[in-house]
Amino acid sequence: MTKSRVTVVDIAHAAGVSKSTVSLVLQASPLVNEQTRAKVNAAIRELGYVYNRGAANLRQTASSKIVGIVVNDLTNSFFAELAVGMDMVMQSAGFVQFLANTGESIDRQREVIASMREHGISGLIISPARGTEAADFKPLTASGVPVVVVVRNVAGAKVSSLLSDNRAGARAATEHLISLGHRRIAFLGGFADTAVSGERMQGYREALSAAGLDADASLVVNSAPSRAGGVAAIERAMLISERPTAALCFNDAVAFGVCDGLRARGLEPGRDFGVVGFDDVIEAQTAVPALTTVSVDPQGMGRRAAQMLLKQINSGRVEAEATIASVRLVVRQSCGAKTKTWDGGKTWDGGTSHDTAPGDTGSDTVGTDRRQHDRA
Amino acid sequence: MTKSRVTVVDIAHAAGVSKSTVSLVLQASPLVNEQTRAKVNAAIRELGYVYNRGAANLRQTASSKIVGIVVNDLTNSFFAELAVGMDMVMQSAGFVQFLANTGESIDRQREVIASMREHGISGLIISPARGTEAADFKPLTASGVPVVVVVRNVAGAKVSSLLSDNRAGARAATEHLISLGHRRIAFLGGFADTAVSGERMQGYREALSAAGLDADASLVVNSAPSRAGGVAAIERAMLISERPTAALCFNDAVAFGVCDGLRARGLEPGRDFGVVGFDDVIEAQTAVPALTTVSVDPQGMGRRAAQMLLKQINSGRVEAEATIASVRLVVRQSCGAKTKTWDGGKTWDGGTSHDTAPGDTGSDTVGTDRRQHDRA
DNA sequence: CTGTTAGCGCATTCAG
DNA sequence: CTGAATGCGCTAACAG
Numbered sequence: 001m002t003k004s005r006v007t008v009v010d011i012a013h014a015a016g017v018s019k020s021t022v023s024l025v026l027q028a029s030p031l032v033n034e035q036t037r038a039k040v041n042a043a044i045r046e047l048g049y050v051y052n053r054g055a056a057n058l059r060q061t062a063s064s065k066i067v068g069i070v071v072n073d074l075t076n077s078f079f080a081e082l083a084v085g086m087d088m089v090m091q092s093a094g095f096v097q098f099l100a101n102t103g104e105s106i107d108r109q110r111e112v113i114a115s116m117r118e119h120g121i122s123g124l125i126i127s128p129a130r131g132t133e134a135a136d137f138k139p140l141t142a143s144g145v146p147v148v149v150v151v152r153n154v155a156g157a158k159v160s161s162l163l164s165d166n167r168a169g170a171r172a173a174t175e176h177l178i179s180l181g182h183r184r185i186a187f188l189g190g191f192a193d194t195a196v197s198g199e200r201m202q203g204y205r206e207a208l209s210a211a212g213l214d215a216d217a218s219l220v221v222n223s224a225p226s227r228a229g230g231v232a233a234i235e236r237a238m239l240i241s242e243r244p245t246a247a248l249c250f251n252d253a254v255a256f257g258v259c260d261g262l263r264a265r266g267l268e269p270g271r272d273f274g275v276v277g278f279d280d281v282i283e284a285q286t287a288v289p290a291l292t293t294v295s296v297d298p299q300g301m302g303r304r305a306a307q308m309l310l311k312q313i314n315s316g317r318v319e320a321e322a323t324i325a326s327v328r329l330v331v332r333q334s335c336g337a338k339t340k341t342w343d344g345g346k347t348w349d350g351g352t353s354h355d356t357a358p359g360d361t362g363s364d365t366v367g368t369d370r371r372q373h374d375r376a
Numbered sequence: 377m378t379k380s381r382v383t384v385v386d387i388a389h390a391a392g393v394s395k396s397t398v399s400l401v402l403q404a405s406p407l408v409n410e411q412t413r414a415k416v417n418a419a420i421r422e423l424g425y426v427y428n429r430g431a432a433n434l435r436q437t438a439s440s441k442i443v444g445i446v447v448n449d450l451t452n453s454f455f456a457e458l459a460v461g462m463d464m465v466m467q468s469a470g471f472v473q474f475l476a477n478t479g480e481s482i483d484r485q486r487e488v489i490a491s492m493r494e495h496g497i498s499g500l501i502i503s504p505a506r507g508t509e510a511a512d513f514k515p516l517t518a519s520g521v522p523v524v525v526v527v528r529n530v531a532g533a534k535v536s537s538l539l540s541d542n543r544a545g546a547r548a549a550t551e552h553l554i555s556l557g558h559r560r561i562a563f564l565g566g567f568a569d570t571a572v573s574g575e576r577m578q579g580y581r582e583a584l585s586a587a588g589l590d591a592d593a594s595l596v597v598n599s600a601p602s603r604a605g606g607v608a609a610i611e612r613a614m615l616i617s618e619r620p621t622a623a624l625c626f627n628d629a630v631a632f633g634v635c636d637g638l639r640a641r642g643l644e645p646g647r648d649f650g651v652v653g654f655d656d657v658i659e660a661q662t663a664v665p666a667l668t669t670v671s672v673d674p675q676g677m678g679r680r681a682a683q684m685l686l687k688q689i690n691s692g693r694v695e696a697e698a699t700i701a702s703v704r705l706v707v708r709q710s711c712g713a714k715t716k717t718w719d720g721g722k723t724w725d726g727g728t729s730h731d732t733a734p735g736d737t738g739s740d741t742v743g744t745d746r747r748q749h750d751r752a
Numbered sequence: 753c754t755g756t757t758a759g760c761g762c763a764t765t766c767a768g
Numbered sequence: 769c770t771g772a773a774t775g776c777g778c779t780a781a782c783a784g
Contacts, residue, residue, distance in 0.1 A: 005436070005519075005760095005761085007760090007761055007762085008761065008762065009761085017770075017771090018770060018771045018772080019761090019762080019763095019771085019772095020762095020763080020764080020770075020771065020772085021769085021770060021771080023762070023763060023764085024763095024769095024770090026762095026763095027763090031769065031770095032769070032770090033769065033770095036769085036770090048515065048518065048519070050493050050494055050515075050519075051494045051761095051762090052494065052496065052760095052761055052762070053494045053495050053496070053762095054430045054433050054434060054440075054495065054496050054761080054762095055434055055760075055761035055762045055763095055776090056761080056762055056763075057430050057762095057776090058430055058431055058434065058760095058761080058762075058763095058775090058776045058777065058778095059762070059763055059764080059775080059776055060381070060775085060776060061763085061764090061776095062762095062763085062776090064430075066495070069475075074456055074459060074460050074463070075453075075456065075457060075460055077451075077453055077456070080450055080451065080453070080456040081451060083450060083475075083477075084450050084451055084477055084479075087450070087475075087476065087477045088477075091476065091484065091487070091488065094491075096474050096476070096488070096491050096492065096495060097474065097475065097476075098472050098473065098474060098475075099445075099459075099463075099473065099474075099475035100463065100467065100472070100473075101459075101460055101463045101464075103460075108467065111467070112467065112472070115470075115472050116472065117426050118426055118427045118428065118429045119429050119430070119442070119472060120428065120429070120430050139424065139426075142424070143381075143424075143426075381776095381777085383776090383777055383778085384777065384778065385777085393754075393755085394754065394755045394756075395755090395756095395777090395778080395779095396754075396755065396756080396778095396779075396780085397753090397754060397755075399778065399779060399780090400753095400754090400779095402778095403779090407753065407754090408753070408754085409753060409754085412753085412754085427777095427778095428776095428777055428778070429778095430776095430777080430778095431760090431776075431777035431778045431779090432777080432778055432779075433760090433778095434759095434760045434761065434762095434776090434777080434778070434779090435759085435760055435778070435779055435780080436759095436760060437760095437779085437780085438760090438778095438779085
């Protein structure tokens with residue numbers, strides 16, 4: 001049953017024309033007679049012809065319409081949302097994407113990048129595994145393949161990057177807790193050795209010192225950026241001699257875990273203990289008034305990254321521009337006191353507009369979109 | 377800077393041999409002199425040569441080492457886990473995967489399948505969008521491309537499928553709630569028109585009638601299979617004249633929403649109201665004793681589906697075998713009474729072993745793995 | 753063991 | 769408007 005592939009010559013033969021005529025029909029060229037076109041199309045349908053992009057891409061002028069997407073942890077909803085955002089714009093641009101999950105393994109990452117290269121991707125978006133170095137992208141960029149790095153910065157890499165304003169977000173969130181009267185605010189979850197964690201911690205410390213509070217090191221509790229990690233972190237935090245009354249969580253997974261842990265002790269998050277989570281994917285998943293969050297809008301970020309990449313692919317020019325996306329502080333009623341007002345609905349350039357639920361949710365965009373151009 | 381691609385002839389020239397010798401080296405053929413091999417490899421490294429799979433696949437005997445993966449909602453953690461499982465085995469088998477998210481859009485699905493076909497995928501795994509018909513796979517299977525359908529069955533399609541035992545799982549879960557003394561048990565979430573929902577509902581009804589309880593239609597509350605949907609569902613369920621005391625939730629997202637809704641009314645899930653969720657991804661994400669769940673182990677299912685596909689690709693024979701994967705009922709302490717014991721750690725064939733947290737969690741495998749062979 | 757030759761399916765001149 | 773010729777990078781026969 002394995003039919004041998006039907007090719008242009010087959011349908012050319014069936015339609016009684018030559019292969020190049022068929023080729024012209026395939027590209028919707030106006031240079032071909034209407035009748036002929038109809039005959040050719042009929043033959044195509046009849047024989048079940050499928051265009052072979054592999055062959056087409058072989059021609060030197062062709063660009064592959066394939067991009068690579070590499071993600072460090074698809075299990076984390078944040079990155080899944082990110083991938084969905086990318087998928088959206090890639091699909092509408094007629095691209096298809098290789099997606100690979102590295103699970104933080106730098107070896108896997110190297111393998112998949114190599115593999116994608118062999119398959120002729122014309123661009124790459126990557127949320128790099130921990131420990132990724134600038135050299136890892138060198139082969140790509142050297143052969144003119146644009147690369148966009150998202151979420152985590154890679155020092156010294158001459159590639160475009162799209163990061164979120166972690167420092168400003170953490171600072172705003174911490175200030176929010178302070179404004180509610182909290183004085184002992186913990187920072188829970190994440191590992192100290194990552195850049196993202198470092199930036200968020202910095203914003204947290206800035207807010208504390210600006211308010212004249214001293215940053216007690218014991219208030220910082222590292223843990224895995226997962227729900228289980230959040231449980232562990234809040235449990236350790238509750239053992240601190242002078243207990244915190246609120247926490248900034250590295251992650252929304254951590255925030256969920258913290259809520260679990262609080263409830264296990266009979267405390268209601270938001271009412272008895274202030275909780276703010278980062279990396280908001282909750283917003284999209286639930287209408288429940290829950291935690292206050294610092295939303296980086298992963299899906300929007302994905303769309304934006306994809307657009308950055310497409311721009312470079314289409315222009316044929318690879319850039320190395322770092323852009324820092326602003327984040328939004330989304331305050332929900334459960335955190336008690338205050339409701340900030342929504343700033344008017346900022347949307348990503350070219351993206352679809354982002355709905356914000358009206359009513360008891362308000363948000364503030366914090367940080368500014370800024371770009372810094374590096375040149376070789 | 378856009379260097380023109382370096383090809384086999386270039387390195388053949390540099391190494392002072394012919395292209396076919398280079399080709400032999402690339403395939404690690406033993407037919408080539410050790411010295412020559414070294415020279416060739418040196419030239420490869422030197423000139424930064426990258427293998428061009430597009431060209432290689434052009435040869436008629438070649439198989440592309442590319443598979444397609446189509447998912448209906450990557451935003452749902454269940455499907456993200458599923459994709460991760462597939463990714464694992466595909467990567468280790470040296471395949472790269474096109475991943476596309478359809479978001480339940482059947483048009484998008486058609487587009488991406490067509491696109492993948494043009495790119496020469498040698499197999500497809502798909503969790504079909506609602507409304508997918510057997511005819512949608514016809515072009516693939518007709519050209520000898522194996523297809524594995526997961527999660528949702530597509531009636532009449534001559535493809536392999538891997539489904540979970542929804543009926544048995546729902547029945548076991550319901551029986552569990554009954555054994556805890558519940559008499560009014562609601563079925564919350566999901567849409568009545570989907571096959572998956574229908575199967576789960578059937579199991580639910582079976583358990584009720586086996587226990588001599590009548591299946592009050594008002595106890596079934598449909599809603600979106602999301603967290604927000606769960607909130608809505610429990611709110612409607614609480615308006616029923618004779619209130620339920622427990623619920624079987626279509627989804628774990630729904631289950632989470634139900635918990636949100638219960639807490640909003642001051643009820644603690646598990647203690648004041650029995651909650652069982654389906655589609656367990658929670659297990660992997662948290663160590664918190666939470667709901668009782670019916671776990672279909674999405675990641676393991678993904679691995680298994682990938683193995684099924686690879687088998688067909690490698691054997692060159694496309695099959696149409698339906699296999700129903702058994703599910704596990706995971707009972708956690710918070711559901712109150714009873715703790716069942718773990719059956720010994722069933723693992724998927726060839727998969728890595730699945731850790732089960734010891735301690736306060738027990739589980740039972742329900743349903744049996746069964747296969748039914750369809751032949752054309 | 754190594755070199756020669758001939759396509760794979762398609763797009764692109766260049767002539768009719 | 770259409771047909772014949774050429775090459776993309778690689779592999780598979782077949783000779784040396």
